[in-house]
Amino acid sequence: MKTMDLQELEKRFQEKIDKEIKIEPNDWMPDEYRKTLIRQISQHAHSEIVGMLPEGNWITRAPNLRRKAVLLAKVQDEAGHGLYLYSSVETLGADREATIDDLHSGKAKYSSIFNYPAVTWADIGTIGWLVDGAAIMNQVALCRCSYGPYARGMVKICKEESFHQRQGYESLVTLCNGTPEQKAMAQDAMNRFWWPALMMFGPSDDESPNSAQSMKWKIKRFSNDELRQSFVDATVPQAEILGLTIPDPNLKWNEATGHYDFSPINWDEFWQVVNGNGPCNKERIEARKKAKENGMWVREAATAYAAKRSMKKTA
């Protein structure tokens, strides 16, 4: 085994993948597989953590105690999801603090959707419905990812996410059945979040150069465009029930394909936001840096206390 050459190891690795045998932390894996997963899982973790910011902003402004308790529970879930994912990336030998430093330095990305502000209460419902809805579409596919710890984390996350989407939709049902002003607020949120939600699935397949390898390694199971189409197909009828209009004049059912057709996406906007020029990029990173710096004394105190206690024990 020790003398096996790289080609043979890679061949055996691919055979395992083809046979749907999961890869576990101590198993041999190609460097590129490890690197791809570290990048993908850490960016997924960052998205969960940064994703707490737009919603956290509304916890003190929720319209009643029920909505406030729900929002608090949802934001707490996102923190937990971040933790599952950081733990999962650590099983690949990555240094957790280093991955967080990469977020703070701008080297690592996170989902571009969180660079849009949540300016009204209707945005909170819309984020739950559309943003968590799009995330679920992605994450359900990742439950079958070839890397064991990531796949297991996703199963746990998906169970929790479905509450996120439902609470958002319920909140919008209430607004859409409310006053004309409330309904207009819901429509305005829909107008602003629809396209960014579709962008969450990433560039079109022909612009996504790493996709083919990820599909071969079964890190990805469906292409970006396939997932985006599934999301549109699932969401249009939900919008109809709310009585909201999807901001796309070309959106229509295509009898021949059995899918909804929709307008091309504005990829210039997508790349602008990914590359740091979205409405909230700077604010989000500043908030994360401040959280780390301001929480440092707590971390140090806990470490000092643990050291003191273990000294007492050995004394």
Added chain:
Amino acid sequence: MSNKEWPLWEVFIRSKQGLNHKHVGSLRAADATLALENARDVYTRRSEGISIWVVESNYIHASDPSDADSFFEPSDTKVYRHPTFYEVPDGVKHM
């Protein structure tokens, strides 16, 4: 000290009385008390457990997956350890 990371802990949860503790994931915490509290907050938000074990990851020793074939060979070659290996005449009941 500020740059020193908290140790990594593996978390095991007993979902209900009568079942064994099962590995659910890991987390970082300064000491065992905090590890237990963090595990409660992260892994049992929806009544997933009634008992938690945390073990510092350093203390876990694992078999080497690249030696799995030879390591587990003794059990793979002993089919006579399974009841289905033995033929029992027709009509024999409760065996």
